[in-house]
Amino acid sequence: MFCPQCGKEFTNRVNFCCQCGTALFNPPAPRKPLSRSRTDRKIAGVCAGFADYLDLDPSLVRILWVALVVFGGCGLLAYLIAWIIMPEEPLRQISPAPAPGVYTQAAANRGTVSV
Numbered sequence: 001m002f003c004p005q006c007g008k009e010f011t012n013r014v015n016f017c018c019q020c021g022t023a024l025f026n027p028p029a030p031r032k033p034l035s036r037s038r039t040d041r042k043i044a045g046v047c048a049g050f051a052d053y054l055d056l057d058p059s060l061v062r063i064l065w066v067a068l069v070v071f072g073g074c075g076l077l078a079y080l081i082a083w084i085i086m087p088e089e090p091l092r093q094i095s096p097a098p099a100p101g102v103y104t105q106a107a108a109n110r111g112t113v114s115v
């Protein structure tokens, strides 16, 4: 393997280049917390939260969960427990105020009121 910064060759697997200090590995992405979905929910967002955590289709998780309720019997209790235990996913950052020059409803109101 070669250092992308200085081009030094390494025969063994190393984490950092000994010549320039460049990181030569990609650390694993931090695991996202298990939480109930705010946007994709039918009841409380439990199935969508599990689907997001496990990288599955939310509909597939819902079908499996309904099958668990119908055939297994403990699915409803498991859903209620998950609803209580799992926190809601954190709120996403709200976009800042519109850039200057952008037409807004407030500007339109000012225009009609001032007549």
Ligand SMILES: [Zn+2]
Pocket: 003, 004, 005, 006, 007, 008, 017, 018, 019, 020, 021, 022
């Ligand atoms: Zn280097």
